Amino acid sequence: MSFLTLQGISKRYGDFTAIEHIxxxxxxxxxxxxxxxxxxxxxxTLQMIAGFISPTSGRITLDGRDITDARPEKRGxxxxxxxxxxxxxxxxxxxxxxxxxxxKMKRDERRxxxxxxxxxxxxxxxxxxxxxxxxxxxxxxxxxxxAIAMQPELLLLDEPMSNLDAKLREEMHIELRAIQxxxxxxTILVTHDxxxxxxxxDRIAVMHRGKVAQLSTPFDAYERPxxxxxxxxxxxxxxxxxxxxxxxxxxxxxxxxxxxLHVPHEGRDVDGAVNVYIRPEKVRLANGDAxxxxxxxxxxxxxxxxxxxxxxxxxxxxxxQPNFGAPPPExxxxxxxxxxxxxxxxxxxxxxxxxx
Ligand code: ATP
Numbered sequence: 487m488s489f490l491t492l493q494g495i496s497k498r499y500g501d502f503t504a505i506e507h508i509x510x511x512x513x514x515x516x517x518x519x520x521x522x523x524x525x526x527x528x529x530x531t532l533q534m535i536a537g538f539i540s541p542t543s544g545r546i547t548l549d550g551r552d553i554t555d556a557r558p559e560k561r562g563x564x565x566x567x568x569x570x571x572x573x574x575x576x577x578x579x580x581x582x583x584x585x586x587x588x589x590k591m592k593r594d595e596r597r598x599x600x601x602x603x604x605x606x607x608x609x610x611x612x613x614x615x616x617x618x619x620x621x622x623x624x625x626x627x628x629x630x631x632x633a634i635a636m637q638p639e640l641l642l643l644d645e646p647m648s649n650l651d652a653k654l655r656e657e658m659h660i661e662l663r664a665i666q667x668x669x670x671x672x673t674i675l676v677t678h679d680x681x682x683x684x685x686x687x688d689r690i691a692v693m694h695r696g697k698v699a700q701l702s703t704p705f706d707a708y709e710r711p712x713x714x715x716x717x718x719x720x721x722x723x724x725x726x727x728x729x730x731x732x733x734x735x736x737x738x739x740x741x742x743x744x745x746x747l748h749v750p751h752e753g754r755d756v757d758g759a760v761n762v763y764i765r766p767e768k769v770r771l772a773n774g775d776a777x778x779x780x781x782x783x784x785x786x787x788x789x790x791x792x793x794x795x796x797x798x799x800x801x802x803x804x805x806x807q808p809n810f811g812a813p814p815p816e817x818x819x820x821x822x823x824x825x826x827x828x829x830x831x832x833x834x835x836x837x838x839x840x841x842x
Contacts, residue, residue, distance in 0.1 A: 487547070488511035488512060488514075489512055489513055489514040489515075489548070489672050490546070490547070490640060490672065491510070491511045491545075491546070491547045492508055492509060492510040493509055493544055493545045494509060494544040494545070495507070495508045495510075495531070495541045495544035495546065496508070496541060496544055497534065497539065503696055504696055505530055505534075506695075506696040506697050508696075508698055509698075510691060510698060510701070512672060512674060513672075514670070515667075516689065517663065517666055517667075517672075517673045517675070517688050518673070518675070518687060518688065518690070518691060519674075519676075519682070519686065519687040519690045519691070520676045520693055521677055521683040521691070521692050521693065522692060522693035522694055522699075522719075523678060523694075526693040526694055526695060527696045527697075528644075528676040528677075529644055531676075531693070532642050532676050535563070535640075535642060535674065536561070536642055537556060537561050537563075538558055540555070541554065548561065548562075548563075548639075548640065549639070561640075562638060563639075563640045563641070563642060564636050564641045564642065565633065566629050566630055566641070566642070566643045566644065567629075567644045567645075567646075568645040568646070568648055571629075572617040572629065572632075573617075574616065574617050574618060576616075576617075577613060577615060578604070578612050578616075578617075578628050581617070581628055582603055582604060582628060582635050583599070583635065584632070585632065585635070585636045586599060586600075586635060586636065599635045599637075600613070600635060602635075603635040604631050606630075606631065606634060606662070606665055607628070607630050607634075608657075609624060609628065609631065622649040623649045625649075626648070626649045627650070629646065630643075630647075630658075630662070634665065634669075638671065640671070641666075641671050641674070642673075642676075643673065643674070643676065644676040645677055646675075655682070656685075659681075659685045659686050660685070683704065685704075687704055688703070689702060689704075690703075690704055690707050692707060692715075692716050692720070694713075694715045694716075694719075699712070699713050699715050700712045700713060700716045708721060710752070711763070711831065711833070713836075714833055714835065714836045715836070721765065722765070722766055722806075723763045723765050723766070724764050724765070724766065724769070724803050725763055726743075726747075726761065726763075726764075726801065727742070727759070727760075727761055727762075727835070728740040728741055728742035728743075728759075728760055729758065729759060730760055731746065733756070733757065736750055736751070737751065738751045738756050738760070740760060740762055740832060742762060742800055743799055743800050745778075745800065748827050748830075749762055749830040749831070750828060751832055755834075756832050756833065756834055758834070759835045760832050760834055761832070761834075761835055762831070763830070763831040763832070763833070764825055764831070765806075766793070766803075766804040768825055768829035769804075769805045769806075769825050770807065770824055770825065771794075771807060771814055771815075771821050771824075772823060772824035773822055775824050776822025777825065778799065778803075778822070778823045779820060779821070779823075780798035780799075780803065780821060780822075780823060781797050781818065781819070782794055782795070782796055782814075782817050782818065782819050783795045783797050783802070785813075785814065785815075785816065785817050787813070791806050791807060791809055793806055794814060796821060798823065
């Protein structure tokens with residue numbers, strides 16, 4: 487049995503269904519992210535696991551125990567919420583060590599744990615400060631250190647790095663992931679930051695309107711989106727509307743604006759009105775082997791790559807070209823575009839064949 491299971495979990499507020507029959511299993515030591523747009527039910531799900539909200543129906547088990555009705559403090563779960571409630575009258579060290587002291591841990595061991603946790607979050611040396619003497623981002627890191635110091639079996643994080651600047655956040659992603667692995671703490675992270683979810687997770691549960699739209703590794707979530715929603719939610723993609731003409735064992739022939747595309751269907755039951763997707767980084771500027779002509783509408787440099795919008799007979803195409811050194815042609819210029827058919831993806835349009 488998995489370490490944590492949610493079985494048929496629903497949450498209704500009056501007539502409104504915030505969570506609709508979720509089944510989810512998290513393995514021991516796994517790092518799972520709940521990723522989705524605002525209002526999709528991420529926090530509600532986490533709060534039900536923590537025990538701050540009761541599900542309307544369904545069961546939750548932790549390490550084989552049914553905890554559906556257990557009080558939060560009886561669950562042995564560490565929680566870091568966005569609003570990091572620190573004790574204002576206690577120093578940083580006092581806050582981080584509070585739970586350890588309650589557990590009657592010896593002073594030396596406590597000190598060691600506090601030091602380690604503060605080092606992890608880059609706050610060594612601020613032990614004697616009070617919360618009011620810290621920035622928002624520093625307070626957030628104290629809250630993370632406090633949870634890590636307890637070394638809980640299950641750690642729940644709700645947007646715990648939202649107040650950190652981009653660079654520090656990037657560092658914390660890598661370090662937090664490393665310590666999570668080292669200590670084997672099963673972790674569930676709520677975030678709407680795709681990069682955060684992709685960098686840290688073993689698996690991502692992409693949530694949409696109170697359901698899990700896709701549960702997979704970060705690579706599969708990006709490379710093999712299972713629904714139109716996940717296709718467009720994760721990263722940027724070009725969406726071409728088309729109609730399936732024929733289907734052979736490997737490919738679907740799809741008519742898109744007078745052109746026929748051969749798209750691998752990977753065994754999916756695609757027919758009728760479909761969307762064909764291709765990522766901007768899979769489209770390249772080409773001369774001899776161009777599949778499509780177009781005119782560059784906008785050209786933006788973002789350092790590691792150039793982002794182009796190209797007007798074509800198939801509609802506006804986004805193209806991301808790595809920064810090889812030489813800039814791509816300027817706005818207004820005609821260019822050819824090419825791609826490999828294996829990089830195309832096809833899904834039935836939303837609402838058909840029971841897609842989420
Ligand atoms: P965000 O990223 O904005 O925090 P979220 O995915 O965490 O969003 P939740 O906070 O889980 O979303 O809320 C899910 C849905 O449930 C929302 O539509 C929200 O308005 C609704 N909701 C949450 N709490 C209540 C409540 N106490 N009463 C009624 N509706 C609620």
